Amino acid sequence: MIQAIFREVTPLTKHDCFTVFSRSKESFNFPIHYHDALELNLILNAGGSKRVVGEHEQVITDNELVLVGPNVIHGWMNCQPGFMNISETTIQFHPDLLGDSFLRKNQMRAIKQMLEDSQGGIAFPEQTISRLASRIISLKEKDNFDSIIELISILHDLAVGHYKKLSVKTEAAKRNTNSELIEQIFDFMHNHFRKKITVNDVAAAVNVTPDYLSRFLKMSTGFTFPDNLNEVRIGHVSHMLIETTHSIAEIAYACGFNNLANFNKIFRVKKNCTPGEFRQRHNGNRVLF
Structure with a gap:
């Protein structure tokens, strides 16, 4: 596997x-x-x-x-x-x-x-x-x-x-274990992804220690807290690239990335293409209802 x-x-x-x-x-x-x-x-x-x-x-x-x-x-x-x-x-x-x-x-x-x-x-x-x-x-x-x-x-x-x-x-059952805590964690990240978020901020919001939250995320998703936060932000970036005409820089900053070079690097790793290539590839081929 x-x-x-x-x-x-x-x-x-x-x-x-x-x-x-x-x-x-x-x-x-x-x-x-x-x-x-x-x-x-x-x-x-x-x-x-x-x-x-x-x-x-x-x-x-x-x-x-x-x-x-x-x-x-x-x-x-x-x-x-x-x-x-x-x-x-x-x-x-x-x-x-x-x-x-x-x-x-x-x-x-x-x-x-x-x-x-x-x-x-x-x-x-x-x-x-x-x-x-x-x-x-x-x-x-x-x-x-x-x-x-x-x-x-x-x-x-x-x-x-x-x-x-x-x-x-x-x-699926394994991945649904502790689903309520996972949902709370990702709800917080989705609601605050535009701001600077630390593991301490999320841990305080869901009433666990930062160390526990880090271990829990790694065990549940296979990724660290920064990786998961980047996934959330890249998800919103992808949505804006398809649904808006804002510039790539505007979208990156709106989604919590304060360094454009770092954003481009993370996006390429996550999506195997540049933000511009992603926008061109999906332009006109996706509909939301």
């Missing part, structure tokens, strides 16, 4: 219902990772690549459609030399988007079961991909309320069909 696991802070905010990414690439270069959102990932023309979801690994065929629950590690890797013409569409949405009381209604039972099964990751067969790929790809073209209705419709059509469970739920 891959040893380095990256905790992604997605650009999806609490004000978004969901987000859609569409991109073309010649290879997979994003590390194995996990995040708080559910993710539906449609990948075309990537046959021979390897998929990792939780404890499950598999070489995939040309067309791939996977739903991954919150905090489940996942990612795709190249297993053969040369460049491919990969098309990838990713939909990310909050675990509480539909609400527990809504999901308990009889008409929502299939979706509720599918979302529960996604805690171990699930893959959909070729016939489902053929039937729903165009709707998933064109979801970003829907507006406002229509987009929500279409997303629910897509989830329903996925839920009433066949799918394969990929992994046991233990991986």
